[in-house]
Amino acid sequence: MRNAARWLPTAARYCRGLLAAAIGAAAVTSELDAQAAAGTFVIRGGTVVPVVGAQIPNGTVVISQGKIQAVGANVQAPQGATVIDATGLFVYPGMIDSGTELGLTEIGSVPGSTDTREIGDFNPQDVALTAVNAHSELIPVTRVNGVTTVVTSATGALMSGTAALIDLWGWTPDEMAIKPRVAQVMSYPSSGGLGGRGGGFGARPQGDASETASRQVRAMRDFFADARAYADVKAKVAAGGSVPNAPRANQAMESLVPAIRGEMPIIFDVNTIDQIRGVLTLADSFKLKVILRGPRDAWRVADTLAARKIPVIVGPTTQVPGSDDPYDALYAQPGVLAKAGVKIAFQTSGASDVRDLPYNAALATAYGLDMDEAVKALTINPAQIFGVADRYGSLEAGKVANVMVTTGNPLDVRSNVKYLFIRGEQVPLTDRHTKLYEQFRARPKP
Amino acid sequence: MTSRETGDGRRETGSGRKSVSFRVVRRGAALGMIIALAASPVLGQAAGAPNTQQPTLDLTAVSLPIPAAGKLVAITNATIMTASSGTIEKGTIVIRDGKIAAVGADVPVPAGAKVIDGTGKYVTPGIIDAHSHSAAEAINEGTLSITSMVRIEDVLRQDGISLYRQLAGGTTTLNILHGSANTIGGQNAVVKLRYGLPVDSLMFEGAPPGIKFALGENVRQTNRNLQPGQQGRFPRTRMGVEDLLRDAFTRAQEYRRDWQQYDAKKKAAKTAAERTALIPPARDLELDALVEVLEGKRLVHCHSYRADEILMMLRVAKDFGFRVATFQHVLEGYKIADELAKAGSGASTFADEWAYKMEAWDAIPYNAALMAERGVVVTINSDSDERARRLYQEAAKAMHYGGASEQEALKMITLNAAKQLGIDKRVGSIEVGKDADLAIFTAHPFAPNARVDMTLIDGRVFFDRATSPTLEQLIEQMKQRRPRVASEDQ
Numbered sequence: 001m002r003n004a005a006r007w008l009p010t011a012a013r014y015c016r017g018l019l020a021a022a023i024g025a026a027a028v029t030s031e032l033d034a035q036a037a038a039g040t041f042v043i044r045g046g047t048v049v050p051v052v053g054a055q056i057p058n059g060t061v062v063i064s065q066g067k068i069q070a071v072g073a074n075v076q077a078p079q080g081a082t083v084i085d086a087t088g089l090f091v092y093p094g095m096i097d098s099g100t101e102l103g104l105t106e107i108g109s110v111p112g113s114t115d116t117r118e119i120g121d122f123n124p125q126d127v128a129l130t131a132v133n134a135h136s137e138l139i140p141v142t143r144v145n146g147v148t149t150v151v152t153s154a155t156g157a158l159m160s161g162t163a164a165l166i167d168l169w170g171w172t173p174d175e176m177a178i179k180p181r182v183a184q185v186m187s188y189p190s191s192g193g194l195g196g197r198g199g200g201f202g203a204r205p206q207g208d209a210s211e212t213a214s215r216q217v218r219a220m221r222d223f224f225a226d227a228r229a230y231a232d233v234k235a236k237v238a239a240g241g242s243v244p245n246a247p248r249a250n251q252a253m254e255s256l257v258p259a260i261r262g263e264m265p266i267i268f269d270v271n272t273i274d275q276i277r278g279v280l281t282l283a284d285s286f287k288l289k290v291i292l293r294g295p296r297d298a299w300r301v302a303d304t305l306a307a308r309k310i311p312v313i314v315g316p317t318t319q320v321p322g323s324d325d326p327y328d329a330l331y332a333q334p335g336v337l338a339k340a341g342v343k344i345a346f347q348t349s350g351a352s353d354v355r356d357l358p359y360n361a362a363l364a365t366a367y368g369l370d371m372d373e374a375v376k377a378l379t380i381n382p383a384q385i386f387g388v389a390d391r392y393g394s395l396e397a398g399k400v401a402n403v404m405v406t407t408g409n410p411l412d413v414r415s416n417v418k419y420l421f422i423r424g425e426q427v428p429l430t431d432r433h434t435k436l437y438e439q440f441r442a443r444p445k446p
Numbered sequence: 447m448t449s450r451e452t453g454d455g456r457r458e459t460g461s462g463r464k465s466v467s468f469r470v471v472r473r474g475a476a477l478g479m480i481i482a483l484a485a486s487p488v489l490g491q492a493a494g495a496p497n498t499q500q501p502t503l504d505l506t507a508v509s510l511p512i513p514a515a516g517k518l519v520a521i522t523n524a525t526i527m528t529a530s531s532g533t534i535e536k537g538t539i540v541i542r543d544g545k546i547a548a549v550g551a552d553v554p555v556p557a558g559a560k561v562i563d564g565t566g567k568y569v570t571p572g573i574i575d576a577h578s579h580s581a582a583e584a585i586n587e588g589t590l591s592i593t594s595m596v597r598i599e600d601v602l603r604q605d606g607i608s609l610y611r612q613l614a615g616g617t618t619t620l621n622i623l624h625g626s627a628n629t630i631g632g633q634n635a636v637v638k639l640r641y642g643l644p645v646d647s648l649m650f651e652g653a654p655p656g657i658k659f660a661l662g663e664n665v666r667q668t669n670r671n672l673q674p675g676q677q678g679r680f681p682r683t684r685m686g687v688e689d690l691l692r693d694a695f696t697r698a699q700e701y702r703r704d705w706q707q708y709d710a711k712k713k714a715a716k717t718a719a720e721r722t723a724l725i726p727p728a729r730d731l732e733l734d735a736l737v738e739v740l741e742g743k744r745l746v747h748c749h750s751y752r753a754d755e756i757l758m759m760l761r762v763a764k765d766f767g768f769r770v771a772t773f774q775h776v777l778e779g780y781k782i783a784d785e786l787a788k789a790g791s792g793a794s795t796f797a798d799e800w801a802y803k804m805e806a807w808d809a810i811p812y813n814a815a816l817m818a819e820r821g822v823v824v825t826i827n828s829d830s831d832e833r834a835r836r837l838y839q840e841a842a843k844a845m846h847y848g849g850a851s852e853q854e855a856l857k858m859i860t861l862n863a864a865k866q867l868g869i870d871k872r873v874g875s876i877e878v879g880k881d882a883d884l885a886i887f888t889a890h891p892f893a894p895n896a897r898v899d900m901t902l903i904d905g906r907v908f909f910d911r912a913t914s915p916t917l918e919q920l921i922e923q924m925k926q927r928r929p930r931v932a933s934e935d936q
Contacts, residue, residue, distance in 0.1 A: 054669070106801065108802040109803035109805070299921065310855055320611070320832045320835075323607060326914075326920055327610065327611045327918050329833075354797075359894075362839070412892075413842035413845070436780075437810055437847075446785065
């Protein structure tokens with residue numbers, strides 16, 4: 001990411017300033033042109049929580065050229081660096097939400113502003129990044145709370161297409177992308193009706209619905225079988241083999257090739273134990289690399305999931321549990337999974353509420369999840385699950401400088417983000433909400 | 447996520463589907479069951495209908511007996527967050543006959559008191575949810591837009607497990623309102639979460655009656671997909687909403703005048719024959735409730751979003767001479783905080799919900815703190831069976847956004863809610879003489895790892911984590927029953 005402001009000639013920047021002033025606090029802007037600044041930064045005096053490795057009291061983090069250059073107790077500050085005094089503050093890596101619709105929806109009830117659900121059950125060829133609005137008002141609102149990276153995708157179809165792993169910073173979707181196609185997103189059929197995200201916790205199986213579910217499972221298996229055949233033929237052709245009646249190019253099949261070869265993970269939105277078992281069977285049949293997301297019942301097979309090294313994206317914890325589950329089931333599940341050795345990460349599954357990601361994790365810490373594990377589940381774990389742990393998820397030299405400086409534990413609602421860096425640029429902590437707040441706080445008495 | 451979008455009185459899925467009668471029986475109180483059946487047609491139906499739910503081994507069953515009415519209880523050595531006069535370290539609360547008899551750092555434990563050790567724990571007033579739809583069988587009488595005659599009290603039910611789960615989050619009192627389909631939705635019910643007791647025991651005795659009003663998108667039904675041939679209902683615009691309100695209160699004024707004239711004539715009548723000759727006006731249940739509003743005997747709780755519609759409601763109320771007790775949601779309240787404060791209306795809002803519909807586009811999480819700063823009595827409500835389980839976390843957001851003080855944030859889910867509902871003489875803070883409605887937390891209620899350990903209402907323990915079925919316990923039981931459960935799954 002280059003310095004945004006540098007791209008704009010001075011005059012243009014001036015005009016933009018005027019325009020923003022004219023429109024006032026409700027102006028539509030994604031803040032990219034504000035005071036974002038690249039450069040060399042030294043954050044010192046704070047408690048550094050690198051996530052990987054022990055906390056460093058009175059530690060220093062050096063950022064330049066978009067990367068973390070150094071982390072430690074005795075780090076020399078480079079010449080000419082901008083110094084950020086973090087005395088009494090804490091330094092964490094930016095947080096990662098492993099399941100959102102961010103950028104794909106603006107106002108839930110306004111159909112014209114949402115791109116979260118395509119017509120049809122099988123759309124593996126759809127690419128979420130295509131529809132990410134880099135200038136969504138929801139993006140600055142999210143990142144000022146320390147969420148710097150998200151997985152975003154359509155959901156609700158049997159095959160919804162590929163999710164994008166994006167940083168919440170950039171002028172275009174391509175600039176935001178870390179992995180433009182990070183995983184396929186699918187919903188395992190629910191005998192309680194499809195209805196998105198594994199069917200929700202509502203309706204129980206009724207004759208027709210469960211018949212539909214089994215038909216959907218068969219259709220899904222057929223689809224994978226076709227994709228397997230397609231990939232095999234493709235491999236033969238690539239190896240110079242002659243294939244009679246080779247199929248014509250097919251977008252949907254083409255898009256599934258990486259997944260059927262086990263190179264791209266598949267996020268399965270599931271809920272019940274039946275769906276989880278179904279996914280495990282599918283994974284066995286087609287040698288798929290699967291990630292479970294949003295399950296209610298994963299705790300029932302925690303040992304199995306740990307043994308098979310299947311990661312689980314938990315949450316939102318802010319849901320009511322199944323009617324037959326203990327009152328604390330969704331709060332306690334992340335702790336049960338982590339203790340069993342399952343790699344967990346958190347999701348909000350939303351858009352306007354992605355900023356609440358750390359508070360989802362907080363609820364789990366109240367019911368058995370170790371605090372350090374919770375922080376990992378917001379940082380290094382998702383980085384590992386999505387194959388970017390070499391660049392993301394911790395404060396280590398050489399990694400992308402997504403860094404937040406906070407007044408306390410980010411899982412504590414009372415804490416605030418004081419400084420924020422995404423890809424080494426200092427990001428202004430302003431958004432639609434801070435502007436409306438400042439505007440009306442200054443309203444004269446009527 | 448439509449399943450989570452309850453900002454409008456839409457019910458969440460997945461809660462309270464358990465058979466109510468079953469649960470009462472399981473509590474081991476056959477007598478309670480009979481009372482419940484007699485008292486409540488809703489429960490009667492549930493029991494009479496064929497039970498399609500399989501009451502198989504239920505590990506979530508609450509094993510607590512119906513809480514005994516504790517005579518003398520002492521919570522000792524706890525950090526007590528009073529909500530009215532700061533925090534007391536290592537304090538004691540003495541409860542006698544369901545009321546707070548003493549509170550302080552140097553309060554002796556009376557002989558014979560049942561002692562709850564509060565070492566390392568935090569005690570807050572029981573949480574009051576100023577906007578709930580739990581425990582109501584139905585919440586929208588959608589045929590007309592003015593339905594001031596319908597009452598939540600008539601459709602109250604114990605609502606199965608959902609109420610219990612809210613207790614487990616320290617919530618003790620709910621303001622159960624109608625939904626927002628109608629301009630005037632109906633009469634509310636303020637209840638205490640006396641889960642497990644007959645449904646009539648839920649009512650908060652002596653709480654002033656209230657009524658739900660609603661403005662904006664939901665009343666206009668502009669988000670609703672009409673079926674082919676189906677006609678939209680009046681009103682379709684915010685102007686229409688005002689028209690309906692003015693029409694209703696004009697009718698209420700005339701109705702009241704008719705009764706006043708009748709009463710005056712009756713009083714003036716000199717003989718029994720004269721009195722008998724007088725014909726009273728026809729009783730109108732719709733207008734009865736609105737006359738109570740005009741006379742200040744019924745609190746108006748008005749669902750609202752945009753500043754313009756709130757100002758309209760304030761004008762209508764002023765013209766007809768009543769006060770709007772609270773604006774609910776009131777997401778743009780921060781734009782007109784001074785007007786709200788001047789009118790003496792409370793504001794009950796979400797902590798940080800926004801962008802779920804057009805009229806929530808200017809919602810900001812600073813709303814609560816900014817309105818409070820301008821002198822409005824502010825609460826943070828749930829409007830949801832889910833958020834009602836963790837209102838303490840929602841309240842802390844008023845500190846995060848806008849820097850409310852710790853006590854101010856706590857008041858937003860306790861004392862301020864009691865004030866808005868006119869029950870602050872009874873509940874809302876930890877003070878001598880008030881009801882012993884308390885939540886005991888394992889840590890500071892705003893800390894990330896805070897959990898409710900115990901919830902008391904009227905000094906009786908209605909939730910105790912130690913005796914509640916938890917996930918951990920369930921897993922333990924499953925392991926004992928099926929030692930190889932994990933390997934079987936493979």
